[in-house]
Amino acid sequence: MHLIVCLKPVPKPGTVKVDPKTHTLKRESADLILNPPDRYALELALGLKEKYGAKITALMMGPPNAAPLLKEAYALGADQLVLLSDRIFAGSDTLATSYILAQGLQKLSPFDLVLMGKASIDGETAQVGPETAAWLGLPSLTQVKSLVLEQGRWVARRVFERIEEEVEFRAPAVLTVEPEGELWPPSLKRWLASREIKEKVFSAEDLGCNPELCGLSGSPTQVLEVFSPTYEGEREVLSGPPEEVVDRLVSLLQERGLLKGG
């Protein structure tokens, strides 16, 4: 069984700057961490490895300085490390990212399951999983909580709006994992060993990528502005006889759409 877990390097909250021209995140300037929701995908893969036996490949698209995060994935239990890294990948939106990941996945084929986090804490789009499946022409399933293999078929338990449903499917497929359950620390033995482990690096050329589909040129999403939301508080003191104050309060709340009816 070959499981591929896609891991995204994301800026450590509080350390990132925004490029004033492209409005994208300046990832080189930030401290990078493994996207926390992706850890749940890895944890799910580790559970499957323990139950059924599997090879786990950790796949990451990112700049060369993200490579130490792949070593962390090794310490957490991944067996093989692959970094997709090229200057022309910079500025990729979800469409370009999923194209590059799909190219990488084809390179690593055959595989049974591709597991990703539900979303990344920097973009929060939750689009890359299903888009990657579309590029590969594979079934996709989002917000998976658990997986069992029953006579060659996978049965997934997944969150579907406010209920949970069971879905049967056949591998290969691309799944995103619901961030739930326990995360465990890395193994010291594997952490020590990770110092000797080298990740495989694939460039756009190695993957046979069409440059038009990578980076900013492959990204239809145009970021107009990135800003921190500001919250402004209003304060008004109502005074007068209670009946009048109540009437004015009700109409004020209605004007702001906070109270319905009249």
Next chain:
Amino acid sequence: MLQHFWTEEEKLLIELVERIGKEYVEPYARQWDEEEVYDPRPLKALARADLMGLVIPKEYGGLGWGVKALCLAVEHLSKYCAGVATTYAATFLGAYPIILFGSPEQKARYLPEIAKGRLCAFALTEPQAGSDAAAIQTRAQKEGDYYILNGIKQWITNGGIADYYVIIALTDPKKGARGASAFVVERGDPGLAVGKKEKKMGLRASVTTELFFTNCRIPRERLLGREGLGFILAMKTLDYARVGAGAQAVGLAQGAMEVALRHARHRIQFGQPIYHFQAVSHTFAEMAMRIEAARALVYQCAQALDKAPKESAGPSAMAKAFATDVAMWVTERAVQMMGGYGYMRDFPAEKMMRDAKCLQIYEGTNEIQRNVIARELLKYYR
């Protein structure tokens, strides 16, 4: 503050334990103490991180590191909760007799399971035999291929949550201490019953119980070493454990100093942080000196145990008594430096002070440690 020049591997170990301490221990330590509950989650995290196998030999699935590494793990865990560190360290109190005296078969049966996260306990103390450990009354009578155990063990850390118990019992009561032997009893053995969980002043995240043996029948292969070796085995094990208690004290004291220091630097009275009052800053200077002295003694002793284990009874007793006395002093001063905040159970200092008290008592009281040191002195200056 003082550089220790840990190796690359030791630094990784420290980083990992710190990470576990911050993520799996610190946010919950208050609650475990308040509710006096044992939570297996931090122990599972330690097992997943391979830290239950830190001193288990490589051929049995561990890392095969020494006492010094174990002390580092215990120290850094104790910064966040000395109770969790007690559960962890007590497992090695049970594992060391098997590592040191077990047959290849016994090692193969138990050590890989311990490395994977099964807990151990060590049972010497009895209602009538505390400091006077030679006064134990638990009997182990040989009957064919079995030993039959009868007696009561008291204040056993990890009682009921451990899978393996190393029990010291008399095989030949006429010989006194020389008639004691050590056995492994497994959870579920017929005739082993776990008594009530004790209510404690501190270390409340750890479990302490009595153990009752009523015609507890175990196969003779459970004997560790040979008959009559029980007391020597217990003393040797305690040499290893005592330096661990010292490391626990260093971590606890360090944690208390850091908590109080944060407070003293931010608490404004008379228009300035209270740290700037000499009575306060000198107290911290004294804490720092004593902690560094304790740490230096503990790690020198741990290294000595790794390199020359035969000469370690005296140093081990010194490390235990000195460091735990330092922890008691530092935690009490930490409460004082925080004033009312130190005394309130919403803040961590008072728990640390309660935890510290046990460190002066268990693994041999600090009075007994001084007896050991005095005895060893006369051997040295024969």
